[in-house]
Amino acid sequence: MLSLDFYNPTRIILGKGRIAELDTHISQQARVLVLYGGGSVERNGTLDEVRQALGQRHVQYFSGIEPNPTFETLMQAVELIRRDQLDFLLAVGGGSVIDGSKFVAAAVNFAGDPWEILLNGGTNVTSALPLASVLTLPATGSEMNNGAVITRAASKTKLPMHSDYVFPQFSILDPSKTFSLPARQVANGVVDAFVHVIEQYLTLPSNSPLQDRFAEGLLQTLIEIGEQAVQESDNEEVRANLMWVASLALNGLIGAGVPQDWSTHLLGHELTALYGLDHAQTLAVVLPSMLHERRGAKREKLLQYAARVWQLEAGSEDERIDAAIERTRAFFEAVGVPTRLSAYQLDAACIDPTISQLEQNGMVALGEQGAITPAICRKVLHAAL
Amino acid sequence: MLSLDFYNPTRIILGKGRIAELDTHISQQARVLVLYGGGSVERNGTLDEVRQALGQRHVQYFSGIEPNPTFETLMQAVELIRRDQLDFLLAVGGGSVIDGSKFVAAAVNFAGDPWEILLNGGTNVTSALPLASVLTLPATGSEMNNGAVITRAASKTKLPMHSDYVFPQFSILDPSKTFSLPARQVANGVVDAFVHVIEQYLTLPSNSPLQDRFAEGLLQTLIEIGEQAVQESDNEEVRANLMWVASLALNGLIGAGVPQDWSTHLLGHELTALYGLDHAQTLAVVLPSMLHERRGAKREKLLQYAARVWQLEAGSEDERIDAAIERTRAFFEAVGVPTRLSAYQLDAACIDPTISQLEQNGMVALGEQGAITPAICRKVLHAAL
Numbered sequence: 001m002l003s004l005d006f007y008n009p010t011r012i013i014l015g016k017g018r019i020a021e022l023d024t025h026i027s028q029q030a031r032v033l034v035l036y037g038g039g040s041v042e043r044n045g046t047l048d049e050v051r052q053a054l055g056q057r058h059v060q061y062f063s064g065i066e067p068n069p070t071f072e073t074l075m076q077a078v079e080l081i082r083r084d085q086l087d088f089l090l091a092v093g094g095g096s097v098i099d100g101s102k103f104v105a106a107a108v109n110f111a112g113d114p115w116e117i118l119l120n121g122g123t124n125v126t127s128a129l130p131l132a133s134v135l136t137l138p139a140t141g142s143e144m145n146n147g148a149v150i151t152r153a154a155s156k157t158k159l160p161m162h163s164d165y166v167f168p169q170f171s172i173l174d175p176s177k178t179f180s181l182p183a184r185q186v187a188n189g190v191v192d193a194f195v196h197v198i199e200q201y202l203t204l205p206s207n208s209p210l211q212d213r214f215a216e217g218l219l220q221t222l223i224e225i226g227e228q229a230v231q232e233s234d235n236e237e238v239r240a241n242l243m244w245v246a247s248l249a250l251n252g253l254i255g256a257g258v259p260q261d262w263s264t265h266l267l268g269h270e271l272t273a274l275y276g277l278d279h280a281q282t283l284a285v286v287l288p289s290m291l292h293e294r295r296g297a298k299r300e301k302l303l304q305y306a307a308r309v310w311q312l313e314a315g316s317e318d319e320r321i322d323a324a325i326e327r328t329r330a331f332f333e334a335v336g337v338p339t340r341l342s343a344y345q346l347d348a349a350c351i352d353p354t355i356s357q358l359e360q361n362g363m364v365a366l367g368e369q370g371a372i373t374p375a376i377c378r379k380v381l382h383a384a385l
Numbered sequence: 386m387l388s389l390d391f392y393n394p395t396r397i398i399l400g401k402g403r404i405a406e407l408d409t410h411i412s413q414q415a416r417v418l419v420l421y422g423g424g425s426v427e428r429n430g431t432l433d434e435v436r437q438a439l440g441q442r443h444v445q446y447f448s449g450i451e452p453n454p455t456f457e458t459l460m461q462a463v464e465l466i467r468r469d470q471l472d473f474l475l476a477v478g479g480g481s482v483i484d485g486s487k488f489v490a491a492a493v494n495f496a497g498d499p500w501e502i503l504l505n506g507g508t509n510v511t512s513a514l515p516l517a518s519v520l521t522l523p524a525t526g527s528e529m530n531n532g533a534v535i536t537r538a539a540s541k542t543k544l545p546m547h548s549d550y551v552f553p554q555f556s557i558l559d560p561s562k563t564f565s566l567p568a569r570q571v572a573n574g575v576v577d578a579f580v581h582v583i584e585q586y587l588t589l590p591s592n593s594p595l596q597d598r599f600a601e602g603l604l605q606t607l608i609e610i611g612e613q614a615v616q617e618s619d620n621e622e623v624r625a626n627l628m629w630v631a632s633l634a635l636n637g638l639i640g641a642g643v644p645q646d647w648s649t650h651l652l653g654h655e656l657t658a659l660y661g662l663d664h665a666q667t668l669a670v671v672l673p674s675m676l677h678e679r680r681g682a683k684r685e686k687l688l689q690y691a692a693r694v695w696q697l698e699a700g701s702e703d704e705r706i707d708a709a710i711e712r713t714r715a716f717f718e719a720v721g722v723p724t725r726l727s728a729y730q731l732d733a734a735c736i737d738p739t740i741s742q743l744e745q746n747g748m749v750a751l752g753e754q755g756a757i758t759p760a761i762c763r764k765v766l767h768a769a770l
Contacts, residue, residue: 001625002560003400008393014642015388175387207622209609210630213602221594237592240386244642245595253638257399257629 001208004257010144011170014243016236018172019046019134022053022090025170026132030088031058033081035101037065037093044180046136050092060086065093068272068279069100070153071115077104078114081129091133091168094185095140095192098133099148102166105129118150122161133171137181138243139189139280141196141250143171149269156273157361173247175239183230186242187336188280190226193246194219194331195283199262200255202291203368205300208258215254216308221245223309226335263366264290267377270357277344284332284339289383291325293376297369341385351381386593389642395529396555399628401621403557404431404519407438407475410555411517415473416443418466420486422450422478429565431521435477445471450478453657453664454485455538456500462489463499466514476518476553479570480525480577483518484533487551490514503535507546518556522566523628524574524665526581526635528556534654541658542746558632560624568615571627572721573665575611578631579604579716580649580668587676588644588753590685597689600639604694606630611720648751649675652762655742662729669717669724674768676710678761682754726770736766 013021026032032054034047041047051059062077080086081104091101105128107114117125135143142148146167151158178186201215222245228235229242248254267290268282277285295302299321306312306324315323329339341350355374358364366372398406411417417439419432426432436444447462465471466489476486490513492499502510520528527533531552536543563571586600607630613620614627633639652675653667662670680687684706691697691709700708714724726735740759743749751757 001629002622003403003625004629005396005398007396011390011392012641013390018388207626209606209626210602210633213606214599217595217598217602221598224594237387240388241592241594244386244389248595256397 001206001211001257006252006256007164008144008167008252010168010251012144012173012247013170014173014175014240016174016176018174019049020053021172022050022134023055026054026057026088026090028057031084031086032088032090033060033062033077033086034090034092035062035065035077035097035104036091037063037067037097040180041092041136044177046092046134046177050090050134060084065097065100067096068151068158069096069103070151071103071118072153074100074104074107074150075114078107081108087129089129089131091131092136094135094137095142098135098142098168099140099150101131101133102128102142102148103150103161105131105166106161106163115152118159118161121159122163122166125161125163125165128163128165131166131168133168134177135171135173135243136177137185137189138173138178138239138246139192141193141247143168143173144247144251151273156357158269158273171247173240173243175236175243178239178243179234181233183233183336184278186230188278189242189246190222190229190335191280191284191332191337193249194222194226195264195280195287196250197254198287199264200258200260202298202301202305203259203261204297206258211254211256211258212304218245218249218254219309223331226331230335259368261366261368263372263377266363266366267354267358267380270354270361271350274353274357275344275346275350280337281344284337285341285344285384286380288325288329288339289380291328292383293380294367294372295321297367297371339384341381348382348385351378354381386591386596386642391637391641392549393529393552393637395553395636397529397558397632398555399558399560399625401559401561403559404434405438406557407435407519408440411439411442411473411475413442416469416471417473417475418445418447418462418471419475419477420447420450420462420482420489421476422448422452422482425565426477426521429562431477431519431562435475435519445469450482450485452481453536453543454481454488455536456488456503457538459485459489459492459535460499463492466493472514474514474516476516477521479520479522480527483520483527483553484525484535486516486518487513487527487533488535488546490516490551491546491548500537503544503546506544507548507551510546510548510550513548513550516551516553518553519562520556520558520628521562522570522574523558523563523624523631524577526578526632528553528558529632529636536658541742543654543658558628560621560628563624563628564619566618568618568721569663571615573663574627574631575607575614575720576665576669576717576722578634579607580665580672581635582607582639583672584647584649585640585643585645587683587686587690588646589682591643593643596639596641596643601693603630603634603639608694608716611716615720644753646751646753648757648762651748651751652739652743652765655739655746656735659738659742660729660731660735666722666729669722670726670729670769671765673710673714673724674765676713677768678765679752679757680706682752682756724769726766733767733770736763739766
C-alpha cells in the first residue's frame, strides 16, 4: 500500500434506548421528513419512539420505500420535500430506506433530471439535504457510508451512487429494534456484511497488512456470532456486535488503498432486478462459484483466507482453497441462506436473460483486474445452478 | 458490548507527494499559521513543500514547539494568532506539534485562563480554530484524534485534554517525509502505537469481539513491520503502512465501547516530566512490569493476547502469560527501545519522586477498574529497574 484516502464523518450512537438522543442531534428549527418502508417500524414501536424524541419539531412522514428502493417512489418524496420546504431527512429502517433517503437528499436541489445522478454514479452531486438514520436492520452498512443503490422500476436498471454529501450526519443503532426482525432478514444481513468484506479483501495482494487483518477480523467475528445472531432474536449483546460489524464492513475503512472486486454484487444485482431474489440471497448464490472460477487470479489471497479465517493449514494449496470455498458456502447455508439457484426455483433458463441484462448495463469488465467478462459470469451462474 | 459512541471526521490523505493537496483543502482566503518544532522540517524540505503548496495565501510561521509541548511556549502562539488575526492552523511535524496546535486552537477564543482547559481535560472547550496537519512522524495518532497532552514547564505537570472541536479537519501523511527521521524516533513510534493498542485491549473481557480482533490486527501488523520500519529508512511502503497503523491505533475505533487502562501512559508521563525520558521509552519500561503486576485482573485477556497475537498455545496458563509478556519486552528491545530503567541511567532513587508526582497529580486510582494505586505503581517501577 503506497497511498490511501479515508474520510467518514458519520457519528455512531449505538445502544438500547438511544433513539431519545435524536433530540440532542437535530435542530429544534428543523423541518423533518421521516422516511421509512412498510409497517414493521410502525408495529414494533420504533416510529413511536422517533415521534416522541422529535417532540415539538415540524415532522412529516413518507412511507413505502421498497426493499430495492425505486427511483419512481423516491421522486415522490423529492416532490413532497420541495412542496413543503422540508430541510432534514431522517431515514428509519434498513439499508434500502437509508439508500433511498440518500438519493432523495441529493435529488432535492439537483439541477436537471435526478436520474442523471445515477447515470453519473453520484459524481455530479454538489450538495444534499442533511440526513441521519435510525437503523433497524444490520446488513448493508449504509448507515455509515456515502453510497446507495437505486433501481429504476420501469427499466429494471439498478445503479449505484457515491457522494460525500450523503454521509449520514449520525446514525442511531439500537440493537433491541432488531428483535422483531424475521430470521430471514437477519441471516441476509450476516451474508451481506460477509460478502462486503470479501469483495474488498479477496483480490490481488497489495501489501496492505492492516486492511487484511481488519477484514479477517470482521469475517472471523461474523463467523463467531452469525448463527447466534439469527437464532437468538432477543440477544441484545450479539445484535449490538452484529450492528457494529455490519457498519464497519462497508464504511470505507478496509477498502482504503486496496484493490476491490465488486463482481459478485454486480452480477447479483441483475438476479434481484430480474427475479426478485433478496440482495443477500444473490450474493450467497454467486460468491462461492465466483471464487471457484477466479481461484487462479485470487490464488494468494484465497490461501491467506483459508489459513487465517478458517485455520486451514493441511493439504495441498488447491485442497485448502477448495475447503475455504466450501466452508464459506456452508456458513451461508448454516445461517439460513441457500447458495444454489435451484433453491430459489431458478434453472438454466435464468442465465441468458441475466447475462443480457449485465451486458446492457455495461458490466462487461468486472473485478479488480477488469477481467471478469459476461462469458465468465455465465460460467459462474452455470456452476451455481 | 452493549453500547458505544464513535465519531471521527478527520480526512486522511496518505501518499508520497500529497502535501501539494493542501491547496485543495484550505480556503484561498485563510490566514494560516504553520506551527512546527525544530529544524528537521526545514532541513528535509517538508516546510518548503508546505510553503509552495500554500501559494499566495497569507501564511505566518511559529517554530519551537518542544517534544513535550509546553503551555508556556504554546501561549506565545496564542498571542501571535490573536494579534495578527490568523484563522487556520497547520501543524507540520509529529504528535507533539499536532498536540500543541490542538491546544492552541482551543485556547485562542477561550474565555479565561487557557490553563483551565487542561485542568478540565478539555470538557470546557466550546469552539476551536480549524486545524489540519502534515504528519512527519508516525507514533501518537494525534493526526486522527481529538486528544492532546500538554506540559506546564514551571510545575512539570503533564495533563491530557480531549475535545471534538480539535479533530484535525484533514491530515496529510507522506511516508517519504519520514525517511530522514533518526531510527530512535521511528522505534519510539512503533512502541507508542503498540502500547496505545494494548491500553485499549488488555483489560477486562467485555464481549467486544470486533474491537478485540482489530486490536490484535494492529498489534500483529506492528510486530510484522516494526523492525523493518526502523531499519529500512527509505522503504516507502513499510513507512506508509506504519503511518496507517499508528493513526488507527488511537483514533477512537478500537476503544469504542470497551474498558480502557491508561495506567502505563500515566505512570510513564511522570518519568518523562521528571527525568526527560522519551514518551515511548517510558512505555517500554513500564508496560512489561505493569502487565506482570496486573496478571490476575487481566488474566483472561492476557491468555487471549498470548494465543492470538503471539501464537502461544503450549504450557500452563501462567507460562503462556509469562511468555507473552517476555515476547512483548523482546519486541520493544528488538526495535531498539530498552525496557529497563537502568538502561536510562536511573536507579531506585527515581521511584519516590515519581510516585510523589503521581500522587500530587491525583493519579491514585488508575486502570480499567481504578484499582492501580500508587503502591502498585511503586512495585511496577521496582520491577522495572
